[in-house]
Amino acid sequence: MQPPLIHVAAAAIIRPDGQFLLASRPADKPYAGYWEFPGGKIEAGESAHQALVRELEEELGIHITQATPWITRTHEYATATVVLNFFRVTAWEGQPHPREGQTLSWQDADNITVAPLLPANSPIIKALSLPTLMGITQAQSDPHGFLSKLDSALANGLKLIQIREKDMPAAELQAFTREVTLRTHAQHAYTIVNSDIALALATGADGVQLTSSQLAQLDTRPDLLWVGASCHNADELSRAAQLGCDYALLSPVLPTASHPGAPTLGWDEFTRLSQQRSLAIFALGGLTPADLQTAQQHGAHGIALLRGAWQ
Ligand SMILES: Nc1nc2c([nH]c(=O)n2[C@@H]2O[C@H](COP(=O)(O)OP(=O)(O)OP(=O)(O)O)[C@@H](O)[C@H]2O)c(=O)[nH]1
Numbered sequence: 001m002q003p004p005l006i007h008v009a010a011a012a013i014i015r016p017d018g019q020f021l022l023a024s025r026p027a028d029k030p031y032a033g034y035w036e037f038p039g040g041k042i043e044a045g046e047s048a049h050q051a052l053v054r055e056l057e058e059e060l061g062i063h064i065t066q067a068t069p070w071i072t073r074t075h076e077y078a079t080a081t082v083v084l085n086f087f088r089v090t091a092w093e094g095q096p097h098p099r100e101g102q103t104l105s106w107q108d109a110d111n112i113t114v115a116p117l118l119p120a121n122s123p124i125i126k127a128l129s130l131p132t133l134m135g136i137t138q139a140q141s142d143p144h145g146f147l148s149k150l151d152s153a154l155a156n157g158l159k160l161i162q163i164r165e166k167d168m169p170a171a172e173l174q175a176f177t178r179e180v181t182l183r184t185h186a187q188h189a190y191t192i193v194n195s196d197i198a199l200a201l202a203t204g205a206d207g208v209q210l211t212s213s214q215l216a217q218l219d220t221r222p223d224l225l226w227v228g229a230s231c232h233n234a235d236e237l238s239r240a241a242q243l244g245c246d247y248a249l250l251s252p253v254l255p256t257a258s259h260p261g262a263p264t265l266g267w268d269e270f271t272r273l274s275q276q277r278s279l280a281i282f283a284l285g286g287l288t289p290a291d292l293q294t295a296q297q298h299g300a301h302g303i304a305l306l307r308g309a310w311q
């Protein structure tokens with residue numbers, strides 16, 4: 001017999017300082033004492049969002065006013081398969097307080113001080129440490145000038161850089177990658193290298209961004225902290241999830257100056273493709289920093305920018 005399927009809505013309740021709320025499960029529930037994201041089962045006739053609103057009122061006494069769909073993970077427990085619909089909650093009314101005998105704790109993704117966590121939750125904690133804005137380098141015509149733009153962007157809080165310099169000669173790209181990695185690490189930011197796994201490993205970069213053809217060929221996840229993939233359709237997104245990627249870049253969302261007249265996804269198709277995905281998704285293509293909220297309302301983790309990241 002198939003184990004029952006339980007649909008759940010759960011919340012990463014995130015404060016402006018980046019800390020999020022975990023709760024320990026009360027003594028009278030299965031997995032008592034384990035730490036979880038507040039939330040609970042979706043009842044018949046409810047949407048995931050409606051269930052989330054109800055559960056957070058019941059469990060924490062807060063009324064949420066801003067919640068965006070984020071990541072959906074399926075986990076098989078011994079007695080049931082649970083489909084967890086995670087939301088990012090960034091605004092609410094009231095002070096969270098335990099209404100069901102739980103203990104609450106505000107936590108940092110990089111330094112969790114409570115244990116044990118529910119087994120399904122580790123990838124979600126990791127996704128909470130993934131910055132929401134990615135800057136993709138545009139250095140080729142003037143690598144030196146680009147480094148000062150990088151420094152300004154880092155000083156302004158950019159935490160995630162993807163090096164994508166398709167035409168830079170190999171030796172120059174290696175030196176450039178080392179330099180960018182040094183500068184990002186000095187600011188506690190991450191560097192991702194486009195497509196070249198060996199280069200990422202050799203330079204101490206934090207991750208690799210796989211192309212669609214690499215996605216089709218690789219059968220194991222490269223051994224780096226962050227592994228992302230460039231995706232344009234449902235098949236590539238499924239493949240990225242299967243390989244254990246942490247995130248995907250889904251593009252092109254809107255028309256871009258670099259590909260005028262090319263077909264785009266638009267936000268409706270972006271939403272359709274990003275729904276029910278087990279990995280974080282960045283929107284890419286024709287966006288500006290002002291589009292972050294719109295992207296998140298359509299199910300994105302964040303946005304990736306070329307030109308817009310360095311102005
Ligand atoms: N709320 C929540 N549930 C999670 C998380 N991770 C995870 O695997 N689950 C599982 O999802 C299910 C959610 O159940 P729940 O016990 O919160 O449901 P509930 O609030 O409606 O409780 P109730 O059924 O006692 O009224 C449980 O099987 C739980 O183990 C998480 O981070 N938060």
Ligand SMILES: [Mg+2]
Pocket residue numbers: 038039040041055059
């Ligand atoms: Mg619950």
